[in-house]
Amino acid sequence: MRLLHLGDLHIGRSLGDFDLLADQRYILDEILRVVREYQVDGVLLAGDIYDRPVPSEGAVRLLDYFLSSLSELAAKVFIISGNHDSDERLNFGSRFFEARGIFIASKYQGELYHRCIDGVNFYLLPFVKASQVKHFFPDERIESYDQAVKVILRHGGVQPGACNVLVAHQFVAGGGLVPELAGSESAAVQNVGLVEQIGADNFADFSYVALGHIHRPQQVGRRTVRYAGSPLKYSLGECHDAKSIPLVTIEEDGSTEVELIPLKPRRELRHLTGRLEQILAGENLQDTDDYIYVTLTDEEPRDNAMGIIQGYYPNTVRLDYRNSRTMAMEREDIFAASELRSFEELAGDFYRLVYGQEISEEEMAVLKEIGAKAGVTDEAD
Ligand SMILES: [Mn+2]
Known part of the structure; x- marks a missing residue:
């Protein structure tokens, strides 16, 4: 079985003043192309489907388009909610969608969501907090997110040795290693405490664990426990990242291969540093349609710098300065x-x-x- 793992789509997100819907439509079309080309059987959407609990009309339309297209390609879809999603809204129509191969688990209600399809067990665990889980297991000791997930999995009926796939949206640390953040995660993720961290040791019984929450693509501990990362760069910190999506092939015996398929965006996100004249010099002007962050090194603030730069790079997102004055301020x-x-x-x-x-x-x-x-x-x- 061939699965494509996506995380943190954040449909409806913007970059500064720029609406990213057209970029998101472009990257979802690229993903649909991969689904077609590799004859993908199932797509795992690991939470933060929308950027907000109440998504815009354009965002809802785009997700509708994406799910309908996947359904037409006969790919099964497995969806969980992330911390950005409203569990009730994401759950809309879920009982009807199941008949068309779209499986949605948006709210944990005391039982781990499980479906067996073509011999593969899919377990869907929407974003949970320890306090929510405690409520269902009053006799268990649940003080950390790790204990919460341990209890959920222990009561989840997961059979060791079977072909098991888990989709989850949590902060997972593996073997003492904390995942590298991209910088576009919400503040709550960036300031995550020990209580919210989950050990990758929880996942021994799974052939593959499809994670969402962290926007930088990476494995956690082993190769088959991964964050897909967001499909687009959502912050300056990601401008040197390479975005990709894991294509996961699971054999009948549960052995798993992971191949990373690179993603190319409609517009790149770049950081330009230099004096105004250098940045706008003819030989340096290229791919002027990209999203641009500018750091000016001019000693004096330039009049209408943003307006001038946007005349050349219309999609300039932000402008700041780095000169002897700003460096002195940092030093102090x-x-x-x-x-x-x-x-x-x-x-x-x-x-x-x-x-x-x-x-x-x-x-x-x-x-x-x-x-x-x-x-x-x-x-x-
Ligand atoms: Mn996210």
């Missing part, structure tokens, strides 16, 4: 002299840095109260 670590400064001064500096204005007396009072409770202010404060 406000905590460097923290020993010599009061809590009030440090808090005031931090507030100014983040909000660009002075902290109010009320806010300072609240901060000092919290500081005192946490034991970071001295008695005099």
Whole structure:
């Protein structure tokens, strides 16, 4: 059986002020081409289907187009919800869609979703938090996400030695290694704590584990436990990443091959650094339709720099400066002299840095109260 693993489509996402729907339509057409060319039997969608719980009309239309096209190609589709999806909305029509080979598990309700198709067991685990799972197993000790997933799998009826595939949307760390983030994941993912991490050791009984949540394509521990990554670059941090989708071939004995199919976007995402004249010099102008982040190294701010650059690169997303002034600001670590400064001064500096204005007396009072409770202010404060 041949499966294609996709994660984190985030349909409806934008890049700065630019709507990415046309780029997403393009990349989904590329994926449909792969499905056709390799005669893919099933497509695994590992959560964060939409970018938002309430997707735009255009986003709904695009997912409708993608699912209808997959159905016409007779590919089965397995969908779970991610933390960006609304479980109720994604569940719409799921009982009808099943008759057409589209399987949706958007909400964990005490039982691991399981379907056996052509001898392969598909287990679909939508995004879960420990607190949600606890509710179904009052007698089990569930304090971390790892314990939650262990309990779900233990009660899930997974048969060791059978041909098992799991689709999940969680933060999985393998053998002490934490996955590399792409930078476009939500803040909650970027600040994930130990409590939210799940060990890859949970997956010993699975031939393949299709993960979503992290946007950089990578394996976790072994080759057959993977994050597909988002199919498009959704942040500057990804501009040097190579996007791909895993094509997974599972033999009857459960042995698994993974081949990464490279994805080419409609427009690349690039980062240009230099003085305004260098960036716009004729010999440097190329692929002007790409999405561009610009870092100007000019010492003085340039009038209407964004407007000028967009005259050449209409899809310029963002502009910032890197010169002796910005570097001096970076060097000036406000905590460097923290020993010599009061809590009030440090808090005031931090507030100014983040909000660009002075902290109010009320806010300072609240901060000092919290500081005192946490034991970071001295008695005099
Ligand atoms: Mn995501």
